[in-house]
Amino acid sequence: MKGLIDYILKFGDLNKQQIDLITSKVIEIRLRKDAYFSEAGKIPRQVGFVVEGVVRGCYYNNKGEEITRCFIAENNLVVDYVNFEANTASAEYLQACTDCQLIVFSKQDWEELSHTIVGWDNIKNKMVQLCMYQKSRKNPVISQDATTRYLEFLENYPALTNRVALSYIASYLGVTQQSLSRIRKNLH
Template sequence: MKELIAYILQFGNINQQQIDLITSKVSPMELRKDAYFSEAGKIPRQVGFVVEGVIRGCYYNNKGEEITRHFITENNLVCDYVNFEANTTSTEYIQACTDCRLVVFSSQSWEELSQTIVGWDNIKNKMVQICMYQKSRKNPVISQDATTRYLEFIENYPLLINRIPLAYIASYLGVTQQSLSRIRKNIR
């Protein structure tokens, strides 16, 4: 819980009474590797904070291929926020890449904080901006060669290389697993 409060305090000041209220509004959640936090075709109903583990956002293209759009690591919010706020059906999946521990706000709890804590909307908006930025980061530029894309991935996500399946990295980079294996071998 201290990780969540430290994260929130980056975006504004809250007192101990408000901290107590926030902590009373979250529930712990464990996601096993490959389990979904939210799914395409369903309305997202919660906002999570990743305490431990790695989560990815993915979708299926018109050929039925799975495409990884982004990764969410510890100490970050996770939510399909546009659809959460609009109460509309999601078009992507949010899936655990590893076993994960989260704390989760229900939509009702998230809304109650706005109604109860003065200044919460300002803090919430800043947190949501970061969440949206992470989600909107585009996959590597496909016009770059695959080796360059992989090297940029290593630079942007240095701690993920040995934590998540290569299939997810390959999907993110827009290459096959075999191509990724060759690239990795040539770099060593």
């Protein structure tokens, strides 16, 4: 819980009473590796905070290939916020790459905080902007060669190479697993 509160307080000030209210609204859940936090075709109903583990955002392209769009590690929000806010079905999956421990707000509780805590909307908007920025900015640029994309991945996600399946990293980079193995071998 401390990680969540520290995270929230980076975006604004809250008193003890407000912090207590926030912590009363959350539940802690565990997601087994490969389980979904939210799924394509369903309306996202919760906002999560990753305490432990790694979640990935992924979708299927028009050829039916699975594409990993982003990785979300500890001390970050995990939510398909656009569809969560709009109450519309998601086009992507948020899936646990490892066993995960999350702190979760239901949609109702998340919205209730806006009505109860002065300044929550401002804090929430900053957290959501960061969350959306993290989901979008780390996409590899396909015009770069695969080695450059892999080196950027290592820079953006230094702690993930030994934590998530190589197939997910390859799909994120837009290369085959064989190509990724070759790149890794050439670099080491």
